[in-house]
Amino acid sequence: MKRVSTTIDVKIANAVKIYTQLRSCDGLSKSQLAHQVQLSFASVSNMCTALEERQLVSVVENVRSTGGRKAARVSFCPDAAYTLSVDIHHTQHIYMGLVNLKNEIHRQIRFEVSSDDTLEIILEHIRSGYLQLCAKQPISLLGICVGISAVHDPNTGMLLQSSNPVFERVPLRKYLSEMFPDTCILVDNDANLAGMSQMMRTDMAGKNLLFIFFTQGIGLGVMIDGRLYRGSNGFAGELGHLKVTGVEKSCKCGGRGCLRTIATLESIAQDLGEFEILQKMEKSSDYALDLSLRYGAGDRAVIERVDLSALKIGEVMADLFDLFNPEEIVLGGNMSELFKHTDHIIRRQCRALSNLATEVDLQIRCIDSPTYELVMAGGAEKMFQYWLEHSFPEIEGRPSQI
Numbered sequence: 001m002k003r004v005s006t007t008i009d010v011k012i013a014n015a016v017k018i019y020t021q022l023r024s025c026d027g028l029s030k031s032q033l034a035h036q037v038q039l040s041f042a043s044v045s046n047m048c049t050a051l052e053e054r055q056l057v058s059v060v061e062n063v064r065s066t067g068g069r070k071a072a073r074v075s076f077c078p079d080a081a082y083t084l085s086v087d088i089h090h091t092q093h094i095y096m097g098l099v100n101l102k103n104e105i106h107r108q109i110r111f112e113v114s115s116d117d118t119l120e121i122i123l124e125h126i127r128s129g130y131l132q133l134c135a136k137q138p139i140s141l142l143g144i145c146v147g148i149s150a151v152h153d154p155n156t157g158m159l160l161q162s163s164n165p166v167f168e169r170v171p172l173r174k175y176l177s178e179m180f181p182d183t184c185i186l187v188d189n190d191a192n193l194a195g196m197s198q199m200m201r202t203d204m205a206g207k208n209l210l211f212i213f214f215t216q217g218i219g220l221g222v223m224i225d226g227r228l229y230r231g232s233n234g235f236a237g238e239l240g241h242l243k244v245t246g247v248e249k250s251c252k253c254g255g256r257g258c259l260r261t262i263a264t265l266e267s268i269a270q271d272l273g274e275f276e277i278l279q280k281m282e283k284s285s286d287y288a289l290d291l292s293l294r295y296g297a298g299d300r301a302v303i304e305r306v307d308l309s310a311l312k313i314g315e316v317m318a319d320l321f322d323l324f325n326p327e328e329i330v331l332g333g334n335m336s337e338l339f340k341h342t343d344h345i346i347r348r349q350c351r352a353l354s355n356l357a358t359e360v361d362l363q364i365r366c367i368d369s370p371t372y373e374l375v376m377a378g379g380a381e382k383m384f385q386y387w388l389e390h391s392f393p394e395i396e397g398r399p400s401q402i
Contacts, residue, residue: 014039015047016388019076022057023102024200027075048074054393056080078102081140081387084133085379086126087372088148089190089215090284091115091164094122095372096129098139099380103200105373107133119166119175127179142387143184144176145379147193149215154234159187161238163216184391186382191237192228193378194371195221198330200381208326212239212317214333215284215371217260221378222324228382240264242319244312259316263309265291265334271305285370288337295341309335310342314349321354321362328363332374339366 017037022028028036034044051057058075078100085105087095090113097108109132111125134141150162157171173187195211211221220237222229230236240260241253249267251258261267265287269278278287294302317329331339331346339346343366350364351357367374 022076029071083380083383084144085376086146087375103377145186147190147375191219194374196381197378214335284334292337310345314346317350318353336368
C-alpha cells in the first residue's frame with residue numbers, strides 16, 4: 001500500500017480500508033462499517049459520500065424505520081469499472097473477458113491459436129478481442145491484465161521459458177502498451193494470477209496461501225500476508241521442475257525427474273499411450289474427466305498411473321508445507337476432475353513426509369473452476385490491487401483516475 005505520511009495519505013488509506021471492506025460483503029450500515037474498519041462514524045459517512053459521488057458505492061436509506069434517523073445502507077458497486085483480462089496459458093487458444101470489481105466475468109470470448117501464428121497475428125487477435133468486448137457499451141476500464149504460461153521478468157519486461165515459443169524473450173507489456181496507449185497494462189505468470197483469484201475470499205484476506213496450478217506445466221502462486229510473492233527477479237513459483245524421488249523421466253528442460261514429467265495430464269497421457277487422444281480434445285480438462293470416469297469404473301492402468309501422480313504431488317506438498325507453513329494449500333487447474341479420487345492420497349502422503357503437517361490441521365482445498373476463469377479472475381484482482389495502490393480516486397476533491 002501507499003506509505004501513509006500526510007493527512008491526505010491517511011484519508012486515502014482510510015478510504016481504501018472502507019472500500020475493500022464493502023467489497024467483501026453485501027452491504028453495511030454506516031455504523032456497522034465504522035465498527036468494522038475502526039473509524040469514526042463522521043469519517044466513514046464523509047468518505048462514503050465521496051465514494052458515492054464517484055459512483056463507486058451506492059448509499060440507500062433503509063425503508064424500515066424503528067423511530068429516529070433511518071440507517072443508510074452502503075453497498076459496493078461491482079460494475080463501476082472493469083479489467084480486460086487475457087488468458088494465454090494454453091498454446092491452442094486464448095480467452096479474453098471483461099471482469100468487474102468483484103472479479104465476476106461479465107463478457108468473454110475465445111479465439112484459436114495456430115502453431116503457425118506469429119506474434120503479430122496473436123497481438124491482432126487481442127486488439128480485435130478488445131474491440132469486441134469494449135465497444136458494445138461505454139465502460140470504465142481500469143486496464144488490461146495478461147496471464148501467460150511463462151516466466152515474466154518484471155525488471156526487464158521479458159517473457160522467459162514460455163510454453164508457446166512465439167512469446168520467448170518477448171517484451172509483451174511494451175508491445176501492448178504501444179497498441180493500447182494511455183491504458184494500464186499488467187503481465188504476470190498464469191499460476192500467480194490463479195493464486196490471486198483466491199484473495200477475494202474474506203477468510204483469506206491477509207493470510208498465507210499456496211496455489212498449485214496444473215496446466216501444461218505446474219506453477220505455484222505464493223501469497224504471503226495476502227500479497228503475491230514474486231521473488232527478486234519475478235521467478236518465484238516455478239514448481240514443475242522440482243525434482244521428485246524415484247522418477248528418471250527426461251524433461252523438456254533437459255533434466256530428469258521433474259515433477260511435471262509425472263504429475264500433469266500430458267505426462268499421464270504419454271505413459272498410457274494416449275497423448276494423441278489428449279491433443280485432439282478441445283479442452284485438456286475433457287481428458288481429465290475421461291480419466292476420472294475410467295478411474296471410477298476400476299480401470300487398473302488408469303488407477304495406478306493417477307495414484308502415482310498423487311503420491312508425487314503429496315511429496316512436493318510436504319516440502320512446500322515445511323518451507324512456507326501456509327494456512328491453506330489449494331489445488332486447481334486441468335487436473336481437478338481427478339482430485340475427487342486422489343485428494344486423500346495427496347493429503348496422506350503430505351502428512352507422512354512433512355515434519356510439521358502432523359502438528360496442525362493441514363488445510364488442503366481442491367477447486368474445479370476452469371483454468372481460464374481462475375486466470376481471468378486473478379488478473380482482475382491484480383489490477384484491482386494495482387489501482388488501489390496507484391490510481392484510487394482521492395477523497396480530498398482530486399479527480400478520479402477511472
